[in-house]
Each structure stands twice: as C-alpha cells, then as structure tokens.
Amino acid sequence: MPPRKLLLVLISFFALLQILHPPLISAENISFNFPSFATLRNLTLLGDSFLRNGVIGLTRDLTVPSSSAGTVIYNDPIPFFDPETNTTASFSTSFSFSINNLNPTSFGDGLSFFLSPDNQTLGSPGGYLGLVNSSQFTKNKFIAIEFDTRLDLHFNDPNGNHVGLDIDSLNSIKTADAMSKGIDLKSGNLITAWIDYKNEEEKLMVFLSYSSFKPESPLLMVDIDLSDYFKEFKYVGFSASTEGGTELHLIESWSFQTSGFLPVRPRNHPHNVSDSSVIITPPIPVPDSSPKNSRHRKIGLGLGIGGPAFFCAVLVVFGCVSARKWKEIKKEKSFNAELVTGPRQFSYRELKSATKGFHSSRIIGHGAFGTVYKAFFMTSGTISAVKRSKHSHEGKTEFLAELSTIACLRHKNLVQLQGWCVEKGELLLVYEFMPNGSLDTLLYQESERGRTLKWPHRYNIAVGLASVLTYMHQECEQQVIHRDIKTSNIMLDANYNARLGDFGLARLMDHDKSPVSTLTAGTMGYLAPEYLQYGKATEKTDVFSYGVVILEVVCGRRPIERETEGQRMVNLVDWVWRLYSHGKIAEAADERLNGKFNEEEIRKLLLVGLSCANPDEAERPSMRRVFQILNNEAEPMVVPKVKPTLTFSSSLPLSIEDIVSDGEECHTPESMVEIRVD
Template sequence: MKCLLLTLGLALIVSYGTGTDQFTYAGFSNVNLTLDGTASIKPNGLLQLTNGMGQVKGHVFYPAPLDFQNKSANNTVQSFSATFVFGIITDGSSPSNDGMAFFIAPSMNFSDAFPAQFLGLLNPQNNGDPKNHLFAVELDTVSNVEFEDINDNHVGININSLRSNISFAPKFYDSKSGNLEDLSLSSHEPMQVWVDYDGDTNNIDVAIAPLGMAKPMYPLTTITYNLSAVLTETTYLGFSAASSNFGGTQHYVLGWSFRMGGPAPAIDIATLPQLPQIVAKSHSIFSKQSVSFIALVITIFVLTVGTIVYLVRRRFVNADLLEDWEIEFGPHRFSFKDLFQATEGFKDKHLIGRGGFGQVYKGILPTSKTEVAVKRVSHESRQGMREFIAEVVSIGRLRHRNIVQLLGYCRRKRELILVYEYMPNGSLDNYLYTTSDDRPCVGWHERFQIIKGIASGLLYLHESWEQIVIHRDIKSSNVLLDRDMNGRLGDFGLARLYNHGTDPQTTRMAGTFGYIAPELARTGKATPLTDVFAFGILLLELTCGRRPIEGRAQDTPFILVDWVSEHWHNGSLMEAMDTRLQSEYNTDEVCLSLKLGLWCSHPLPNARPNMQQVMLYLEGDLPVPEFIPMDVESKEGFDAHIIFHQSDIGTDIGTMSGLSGGR
C-alpha cells in the first residue's frame, strides 16, 4: 500500500509526565498524518476520505503506533477516549452510499480491504476473523442484509467484523426541549461523536450529537466487551470510508481528539473548517450581474451548435448505449477502456469460463486493483439483450453472502458486459467431476457447507428480499466457490422477479436438462417450488458425485433421482453416496442430504418443502420426516422427471425456450 505522508508541520500535543498519550486536531492544516487511497487534506484544513467516485476507499492514520496495554495490570487494555467531528455529503442525485468508521487496528495496511459495504476495513474472506484485532465504530448509511444491519442510517460498534456487536439509530437529547431527536448521518451537517472505553468495567460508550452541543450526559448506547484480546501492543488509530458502485458521496473529518487514560480534550469548534455547501439554484438569474453572461452564453451556443451536433453524431457511433431502464436502475457503469485494460484486451490466457451466453474473463481493475470476473454476452445469443437486462436488474441490487455480487456493467455498440466479484475457486462442477490434481475432490464438510450456503441464498431470494426472485437455472456449474470454498449462487441471466403476494406471470420454460421440474415442462410456469426442485437435484448431485442425467444419447439414460430413490426403497440409501468421500463424512448429514434431496425433487410441487423449511432441517432445528417417494416404476413417479431427446422436442426448442445444456 502506497501511503502519502504529509509532514507540513505538527499540531500534536503529547503529555509525557503522566504517561498519557493525547492529541487534538481542530482542522488538519499543517499536521503530520498518513493518508491512503482517496484521502486528502483540503486547503482549508478539511480532511476528505472519499471524493464522490464509485468503488473507492480512503484511510487516514495517526502516524505513530500507540500501546493500549497497561503493563502494570496484566497487559489489560487501559481506558481511552476519542471524539471527532464528521460530515457526509451527497451530490443530491442519489442517496448516500455506504459510510465511514473510526477504527483501531494493528496495521496501516488495508490493501486487501474491499470498498462498498466493507467500508475499506475488511473483505469477504477475513470478515469476522478474530485475528483481525480490529475495533471500529461505524457510521453506516446503507442497510446490508449480509451484515444484519438494522436500517440505512445507523451507528455500530464492531469487533473484528462488519456485523456489528451492537448498532443503533443515531439520536440525541435536545437540551432545549428535552426530547430524544433523530439524526440523519448524511444530513450534510457536521456532527460530533464520542467514544469512551473504561478499562476497569470494560464498558464501551458511544454518543452522538449535532456540532455545537455539549457531550450528552448519558451515552446513547453501552456495550461491555473486554478489548484486551482485541487490541495488540502495536496499534494504529484512524478513519476509513468507502463508496459502492453508485458514488456521489463524500466523507469528511473536521476535527479529532484522543487521550489515553482520561477524557479526550475538547475540540475548539470555532476553528473547525467548513463543510462544502451544496449550491442551490439562484432565483435571480436575470439580475444585472448575470445579463452579460447569459448573452455571451447564448451567442456562443448559436455559433457552436452546428459543431456540437456534428461532434455528437460522430461520437454516437462509438458511444456506450444508455436506455431508460439503466437510468432507473443505475448501477455502476464501467468504461470499456478500463475493462479492456483489466483483461489485457480479453486475452485467452485470462479466459476462465465459456457457455451458451458468452465468455468470462478474469481481470484486475486498473484503478482499485480489485480482481473481477468480466462476462461478455455473446453476439450470437438471440436472448442476449433480454437476458443481460434481467441479470443486471435482478442481481444488481441483491446483497447476500451466498450470492455472487454484481459490481457493474458496460455497454458499447453490441458489447454487453457484466462485472462480478471474482470467485478464485471457480464453479462447483469442476470439483465434483475433476480428474486434475490441481482440483482435489471436495470433502464432505465442504460439500455440506456449500449446501447450507446455497439454501440460505435461495431463502433470501424467495422470502427475504423486497421482491420474490426465481433463479430458474440452479445447477452445479452456477454455484461458484470463493476463496474459502463457500458456495455462491451466480448467473441470474434467466431470473424472474415478481412482488410478494402475487403470482409469477412467466410462461416461458427455461432451465437446464436434468434440473427442470415436471410441472415446469407442462405449464412453462416457474415458481419458487421449481427452484426447490432444482435445488433438490443439486443436493443429490453434491452427495452422490454424479450428474443428474448421464448417457442422454442412450435409449435408457441414467437418471440420478430415480437411482437414489431405488436405493431408498431397497434400504441401501448410504450406497448412493459418492465413493470418493471414503471415511471422511458424517453419516447423519449424508442421510439428511439424500432424503432432503429426494423430498425437494418430489414430482408433485405441493409435496416439496419451501426453503425456510429446508434451512430448519439443514440446521438441525427440525428432524426430516420419513419421506416416501412414489414408485419409480409409476408414470407419476420419478421417471416423470423431464428427459428431453432431440427427436421429442424438435430442433429449436432449446433456443426458443431458454433451455441450456450447461454453461
């Protein structure tokens, strides 16, 4: 991490006689701080952490490490107090995105931290790791489901994780009325925060108030937590802020005070720099001072309009497309130039996937150095535009730890490009059916965690999000694995959304052979229960290590669900387990997975459980009832699972219906 060290003077007070470290900044002109990322100090002494751009992060550090441990008291963390004045400014065209935090950490290296909901502090791999030794007070303006945020305007106390130990809506007691008043963190007004830790009681107090009000007599929240195991001998103080795809938000610190062993010194608010003001439109545009300027502008416009039209027309040929739905949705747009540079011109050496909808490349964004997966939708795909829009609109606003995050998109001429989080371990099917030493067989513990993760993601799609999302293409190749082998559901190109309490309207069959529910083949109507069916097939696939259908060109192909059902009838269910698992498995979990797979893939939709029930069974909160599948020899039984042959369905139904043979 390249850090910019400002040494334009020193405005630091350190008391040596009592062994107490303290400092006070009323503005940051001519001070010694370490800056990183987009952080900068403005000419008026204002400390800016983010600059309004999307997907950026900024940090500022007190440059010298501090030792919080009390050597005379078994190295317990001693009392400390901090106060600071901050402001969050938006450009008015979009809501505030993500937030900022005051933190104490063992290092100034945050190069691996993610922007957006991770606030420039952590990433999906180390979030929640006790080795982080991180204490933070977050000021968050986005509600992230994966962190169980209470709302989109909250203050949280965080230990080693972005999932707050406690969080609360910012409020203060009005000294005049005595009422408890609400505060908006992104109100464009400066506010002051006080953070106090009592080394004797281990109480952490946080209070907040508008600038100019005295410190509240009582904190807004208190939590008891012994920081002795969190704060190491060498620690750094600082601030971090980050923005998501949308941008448009700037985070500022106006003043900062800290003391070890006592209350933080008061900040002289009279000398604080001013926050930038949002310039309102003038109501006197025809004043005498502006008449000349308006006349000049009109003259220039008349003289140059022809040139402008010409330039616009010439550039339109190569311009990125922008349609109404994009303006309404508005995720981050990447430039084609940046994506071209990130993938070194989409070279084959960066190709990590290829399917019916296009090619996927690994890339490194030139500015943030973030690893991404870049998906180019095929020009030859008839459904390309429609599937592209569906994927952007659906996954672009989803937030869940078991769903691959869509970071943004690009459109240029006929190019349709999506940019995702990069999943370093690729897709699940590559591990289930690999013969390479580079990809060892996935063990049972990892498989069961993947099962629970995908189930959690589907529960979010079906019941927890603002709309119901039907994925319509759940299969092993659409389950991606992150650095820790956690399962993430990806590829929402066939997804459909509809409001809670209404019925899905789609009658166009879509999916992949072997995962399609019988009723979907008959009616073409996808529902959450058709997703449950595909999840059941995925469960059997993970447990048995075999594909849903094998030998499709033969007269009697192998059908996984029928085979497992036969084992259940014969009392030999455990013989269906993947033989490569050997002895490293939990018998109860394997039986649970096989039975639940059969139940979820029941040919009758109303006989299947929903995803909330599935999660209760997987977590052991409910026992799985003895499931009796219908006779596999019956036409109403498991042989009713759809097996398509070219002679049965014609030559074009795969394209016309959105069916996929695997991507």
C-alpha cells in the same frame, strides 16, 4: 471555423474563467429520511438482513434458536470533514427499532448504529454484534452506539440491558443502564433513539424513549472529540447479531443529518474597497454626428449584430454534428442511474486490456449468458471474471432495469457483481473471481485427476446454497427466481464455500417466448415436471433443481447418465429413490469418498434432496425449511418410500435428445410426448 476547433476555443475560454475565478470547493451538509423502508433504494443489505413490509430485519426471523448477523448500510459515503475550512461536522440521527424474542428465556445479542470507513462492514454472530470479525478483532474500524441485550463478561458488559459507545472495540468507552430511563431493550416495544454529536462542544449524547418525543435529558452522555476519526468519509448503518437465540432486531424508520459546514459562497473580487469609498461617475460622451463616425457606427452595429448571430450559427452547426453521436452515447449511459447503488462502470478499453483482447487463453467458462474470461487488472493487482454477452439485447432497457435489482443483492453465497460495461454494442459484466472454479468441474473433471471434494466441504456447499436461495426467495424486497440452478452455476471460493452465479439472468432472456423456448432457460435433468409442462418458473422449480444438485453433491453422479453397460439412460432422482425404497439409501454415497463421511449427514442430505425433487410441487419444502433442517433447527420431512407419480399430457415437441442431456447422441426422432414422472 470547424466545429471541433470552435469547441476547443470554447473550452479554453471557460478554462481561463476557471483559472481566474476558481470555484470554492467545500463539503456539504447531508441529510436523509426514511419514514419507512418501502424499497432498498440507497441502502445495501449484508448478511442475514432483510426487508419485509416496510421494515428492515437485521437477523433471521426464526422460531428456533439460530446464530445470525446482518447489516444495513446507507450507500453514499458521508463527509464529516471539510479540508477547505478545516471544519469537522456535527451529526444527529434518530431511528425507531424493536427487539423481539419469541422465547423469553432466550437472549442476545443486540444491535448497533455505526459509522465506518468500509461499506462492507459485516462481523460475526454472537456478542460481536455483527461489527467485529471473531478471528480478526482489529479488521473492522468503527464508531458505534451499541444497544446490548446480553451480559458478556468478555467485553466487560455491565448488564444485559445497556447502551454504550464503542470505538474500534466492543469494550465500551462508557455505558449506561437503559432501565435507568425505564427502557427494556428486549420488551418488543417500539423504541425511538436519538444520537447527537456536537463537535463544537465535543460531546455525544444518546436519548431513548418509548414515545416519539425526545426526552429532555440523555441516557448516555460522553465528553469526546471525534474529529480525529472524521478525517475521512464514513458510511453509516446498523448491525445486529444473535448466537443460539431467537432475538429479532427490526428497524422501522431512520433519519440522519450532518451540520456545521458553511454553505458554498462565491469568492469576492481581490479589491480592498471600504464602505467610505467614493464612486466617481465618468462623464457621458457626446455623440459625434460626422459622416465618418456614422459609417463607423453602422459597421460597429453590423458587427455587434452579425458577430453574435454568426457565433450562434456555429453553435447550431456544432450541435447538429454532435446530436447524432450524443444520442448514441446517451443510450449507453442512460441506465447509470439505475445502478448507482453498487457496481462501478468499467470502460471497454479497461476490460479488453485486462483480458488480453478477450483472448481465447483467458477463457475460463461458457454459459447461457456468454463467454467468461479471466481478467487481470494491472493498476489494482486484482483478478475478476468478465462475462461477455453473446446476445444482442434488443430489450436493453428492460434488461438493465432487472440488472439493477440483481446488483442490489448482497449475500455471502452469491458471486458478487462488481461492475458492468455497455460499449461497442456489447454488454459486459464483471464478477468476483472464484479460485476453485465451478462445482461440476470439481465433482467430475477434477475427480478424474484424483482431486476429490471432501465431505465437510460438500455438506457446507449444501448449507450455503440453501441459505442464499432462502434469501432470494423470501428475504429480498423483490423475489428472485433463479431458473437455472445446476452445478456449473455454483462457484467455489478459496475456502470451498458455495457461491451461486448467473442468478436472475436466465429469466431475463426469455420474455414473450413460447413454453417450448422457455426450456432453454434451464438445463434438462434439473427441470421440474410442472416447468416442463407449463414453462412457468416459481420458487418451487428452484427447489426441485436444488434437490437434484444436492443428490449430485452426495452421489458424485450427473442428473442423467448412460449406464456403464448398455445405452439406457439413468435418472439420478429415480436411482436414489429406488435405493431408498429398498432401505439402502446410504449406498448412494460417492464411492470416491472412500467411506470418509458422516453417515447421518449423508442420509439427511439424500432425504432432503429427494423431498426437494418430489414430482408434486405442493409436497416440496420451502428453502427456509431446508435451511433449518440442515442446521438442525427443524425436523426432516417425511419422504414417501415410493416416488409419487404425475402424468401430464403435453403437446410440447420435445426430442428425447433434449430431455436426456446436453450433447448426448441420440437418434430417436422428435415426437409428441407424454411427460410421465414415475
């Protein structure tokens, strides 16, 4: 029998068994425990949340007042209802948290533990506790226990130190004063909370203590039936927010479990057999010793031994035929476990159909990683951007391991990775589609058509980009250095918010290469002097690139441009610094703005751009400091009137053509150069 037919026979056999004895499908009890948070495995951070030293922070860790909102969510949805047995689960959770405040006169707004049908729950700062969108009160659905540290009369709060049960609204169903148990939520001390919901008793209880011992009596007890809210899967997590305060919300440990679901048991045979049934033993047959029966026994014995042996031989053949193909499939699927925390896996056929066979009419961009296509998914009616790699990716294992880290990044100013596909020897990445394209297209090509990017949008882009780089440099578990920050890698969503794309990918392509080839990871004009010299990227090289981008955004000029008259190339940083030296820095503003801008903001952005593009990396600010300056939460840095000078003796065989721009014609021969920054 051919292997394929044999496989069909086996499948049919097992399918018949499934029909005769179908498995019992039942929801299972779930439990997990995080004594500390060493990694972000199985967790997703949203908004301003961060992981540091084994502790999750939900709001910004700043010494100056700010508005902030953040969320951490357990990745897997939790079943609370079993349709097979019509059973609703009970749950228990305990966690240790602290609410610190550097300024005792500052307050608000608190944190919450929530259950939500959405794994992207992130609300507004302030009294919304990161649960509710301020402009769409009914958008987010949730069940939450709030630990509120601010009296907000808008939500009928009893005081600024209470615990409450919220369902789809921040007007609590019932509240309790934490001080009734001697607990000051804002004390900065470690507090342990226990939340128990007993479905059979229709009762929810909240316990609080400064110790790790659960009190005998609850702080808050609510008689409520949550079974109607548990008909669908829920995601569990924490959220917190501040508004013009310095309150910091930290989660140090967390455990969670559901109970009440019966264990899966095999289905009994449909025979009604009582305990008093009489078992009748059949008579034992007496063997017949006739020659005829002896032959039959030998034939039967031969078939009994030969049949299974033949069956096993066929299986071996089938296994050998399939082994080679299985190895290939295994290579493509082996990395799935690395990406279980977020994006989905697309099929090659699905992406090919969505891009019309990767037709040239669907191309919306090109980059170091490959070609970008616009993809229409007919089944869901959604639009995405698909990046098709032009690299062979011999080091696929390393690449995909790094990709799994990138997939865990969550920030409102990142182009979110939606999925991937590894088939046909290709690597395809699926991202959110950005309707307003890239920043460089809007600054230059669209401007030529009379579409000018307005000043409020430009300032907002600078702030958004600073926010996401702060997140990547200082708030991620593993620091991410972008290495290729430029206007073509900054996308704009429907509201002209900056979304950083191609993050982390450039550095993955250049392992074990020489300093010369490392230059291909970036783009000339955006590269810091020390990176040109040593080929090693740090967070300060990203800061330099950010500074150049900011100057582009304000001035509407490329990093390196040819003079209108003549062949001399002009460096944007040098040009702005000269204007600053002569007290005319405001003259660097893009003429196409026609004076419609805030001059104070113009000066601030230009000075931030110059401080970031300082040739001396030690003098560049961190991205956190930049973000604080742009939000008026820190004083601007002092920028020297004369641009500092650094000299590197370099043996890099760079051509002037490489240094000046992409695609510019230049006939100067390659030579050994001295990189001089002056």
